[in-house]
Amino acid sequence: MSRDPAATSYLLVETRFDGTAERFLADAATLVHTGGRVRLFLAADAVALGIRGASAELREFLDAGGRVWIDEFTLDHRTLRAAPLEAGVTSAGMADVARLLLESGTRVVWH
Template structure:
């Protein structure tokens, strides 16, 4: 008897900005572009990547079908809560991240 398994999905958490974060976003875009379900959560210094015009990789990730959320606490802590976000990026809190971490079939990469 075949056992039903939950669909796999990726939850990528970016806490940095700069060169390594840009490479992480490029990898995320490639993963989403290959048809995988990919969520990206930006926290700590990584929230800067969600600001409109901050980088070219996040719009590519969104265009490939990825979904992105920015941690509202990290935005406020860095006085970025009023900054314009990349279109398609939403804000949320750490409680949503905790829920996503526990969803069956979720593969997590924390950077």
């Protein structure tokens, strides 16, 4: 039995900053275009994607209606707290991620 993408909430976790991350973001934008409710969490090396102008694919994902969290721990650890974030990117912590993980109907993809 397949599920309606619009009835499912997706949490996509990206940890890389490379070509595969860009493809992952393009796939995430496609998922949003199909009606899915998609939240992307950028952690580890992927926080660099959230810096203003760093990723055209991230901008496309946001423009499609996707929502983006950036890991506050990594921002602090890598002294990026003052870096200009892409418009629409907000910082979040593990408590936020855990809360979303526990919501009924949330599917998680970790990359």
